Amino acid sequence: MIRFETVSKQYPGGTTAVDRLRLEAPSGQITVLVGPSGCGKTTTLRMVNRMIEPTSGSIWLDDQDTARLDEAALRRGIGYVIQHAGLFPHRTVVDNVGTVPRLLGWDRRKTEKRSMELLERVGLDLAFAKRYPSQLSGGQQQRVGVARALAADPPIMLMDEPFSAVDPIVREQLQDEFLRLQADLDKTILFVTHDIDEAIKLGDQVAVLRVGGVLAQVADPAYLLAHPADDFVADFVGRDRGYRALGFHEAPPLPLSPEPTIGLGATPAEARAASLDGWLLVVDEDRHPLGWVEPDRLSAPIDRQTLHRGGTVAAAGGPLRNVLDAALSSPARRGVLVNASGVFVGTVRAHQVLTAIEQTRRPEAGTAERQPEDAR
Numbered sequence: 001m002i003r004f005e006t007v008s009k010q011y012p013g014g015t016t017a018v019d020r021l022r023l024e025a026p027s028g029q030i031t032v033l034v035g036p037s038g039c040g041k042t043t044t045l046r047m048v049n050r051m052i053e054p055t056s057g058s059i060w061l062d063d064q065d066t067a068r069l070d071e072a073a074l075r076r077g078i079g080y081v082i083q084h085a086g087l088f089p090h091r092t093v094v095d096n097v098g099t100v101p102r103l104l105g106w107d108r109r110k111t112e113k114r115s116m117e118l119l120e121r122v123g124l125d126l127a128f129a130k131r132y133p134s135q136l137s138g139g140q141q142q143r144v145g146v147a148r149a150l151a152a153d154p155p156i157m158l159m160d161e162p163f164s165a166v167d168p169i170v171r172e173q174l175q176d177e178f179l180r181l182q183a184d185l186d187k188t189i190l191f192v193t194h195d196i197d198e199a200i201k202l203g204d205q206v207a208v209l210r211v212g213g214v215l216a217q218v219a220d221p222a223y224l225l226a227h228p229a230d231d232f233v234a235d236f237v238g239r240d241r242g243y244r245a246l247g248f249h250e251a252p253p254l255p256l257s258p259e260p261t262i263g264l265g266a267t268p269a270e271a272r273a274a275s276l277d278g279w280l281l282v283v284d285e286d287r288h289p290l291g292w293v294e295p296d297r298l299s300a301p302i303d304r305q306t307l308h309r310g311g312t313v314a315a316a317g318g319p320l321r322n323v324l325d326a327a328l329s330s331p332a333r334r335g336v337l338v339n340a341s342g343v344f345v346g347t348v349r350a351h352q353v354l355t356a357i358e359q360t361r362r363p364e365a366g367t368a369e370r371q372p373e374d375a376r
C-alpha cells in the first residue's frame with residue numbers, strides 16, 4: 001500500500017503543485033491519478049520514489065516512511081515506466097530490461113533468462129531482443145519499458161502516461177495486455193494519465209486532481225461516473241458519463257428476437273426471399289455474424305465485399321453499453337448478439353435495451369452503493 005499523509009509540494013518560485021494530499025493506493029490494485037495538465041500528477045508520482053522531495057507531509061509504503069529509506073534501495077524496489085519508455089538508446093532491448101537486475105548484482109545468465117521471460121510476457125517477439133530501441137515502434141518500446149520496470153519483480157509500479165504517445169489502436173492493445181498482466185501480477189500500481197477514458201478503463205480506484213494539486217474525488221470508476229462530487233469532476237468525467245457508466249452494468253436477460261440469416265454465396269433472389277424488411281444478416285458456417293446486406297441492392301451472390309460493416313456485435317449478458325451500441329449502430333436497427341463462443345443468438349432493439357436499463361436501475365434506488373472516499 002502507498003499512503004500519502006497530508007503531502008504538499010511547493011516549487012521554488014511559489015507554485016503549489018500538490019496541496020495537502022491524503023490518499024491511499026491499496027496493495028495489489030491500480031490507482032489512477034487523473035486530471036488536467038499541470039494539476040500535479042507527475043509531481044505526486046515522483047515523490048513516491050523520491051525523485052522529488054515533498055515540502056511537507058510523508059509518504060508510506062506499508063509501514064515504512066519513504067523519507068527514512070535509502071533512496072537508491074527505495075528506487076530499486078519500485079518499477080517506473082514513463083512516456084516514450086525512456087530506454088537507453090545504446091543498449092539492446094534485452095540489456096535494457098536487465099538494467100535493475102544487474103544493479104542488484106544478478107549474474108549474466110540469470111539476468112538474461114529473466115529478461116527474455118519478461119519480453120515474452122509483455123508480448124514482444126523475441127526476435128527484437130538483440131535490437132536497439134530505435135529499431136522498434138513506439139508501442140514495442142513501451143512494452144520493453146514495462147518489461148524493464150518489472151524485471152526485479154518490484155511490488156510497486158509507478159507509471160507516468162505510459163501509453164499516451166502511441167496511436168489509439170496500439171494504446172488499446174497495450175491497455176488490454178496491461179490489465180491481463182496485472183491480473184496475474186497483483187502489483188500495487190500508481191498510474192498517471194490525463195485521459196479520463198483510460199483512467200476509467202484501468203483504475204480499480206480513480207483519483208481526480210484539479211489544478212493547484214487538490215484532490216477533488218477518489219472513488220471506483222462506476223461510482224465516479226454516477227456520483228461526481230462537484231462540477232469540476234462532473235465536467236472532467238464528461239457529458240457522456242451516463243452512457244459510459246453502462247459499461248459497468250452487465251445486461252440482464254433480454255428478450256431476444258429470432259432473425260433470419262443467410263450464408264456467403266447466396267443469390268440475390270435467395271436473399272430477397274429470406275429478408276424480413278430490406279436487411280438480412282449474413283453468418284458464416286459456424287453462425288458467427290459477418291455483417292448485414294440489403295437484398296434489393298444485390299446484383300451478384302453475397303460475398304464479403306457486399307457486407308455492410310457499420311453495426312457492432314455485443315455479447316448477450318455483456319456490458320449494457322455494448323448491447324445498446326449494437327442496437328444503435330445496426331443498419332437494420334436490430335442489435336446483433338452472440339454467446340461466449342461468438343455464435344449468433346438473436347437480435348435486440350434499442351427500446352428493449354433501454355427498458356432493461358430502467359429495470360436494472362430501479363432496485364439500486366435507495367440502496368447504498370459502495371461508499372465514496374470523497375476528498376475532505
Ligand code: ADP
Nearest residue numbers: 011012015017036037038039040041042043044
Ligand atoms: P501534471 O503532471 O499534472 O501535468 P506536474 O506535476 O508536472 O503536473 O506540475 C504541477 C505544477 O507544478 C505545474 O504548475 C508545473 O508548472 C509546476 N512544476 C512542475 N515541475 C516544476 C519545477 N521543477 N519547477 C517549478 N514548477 C514546476
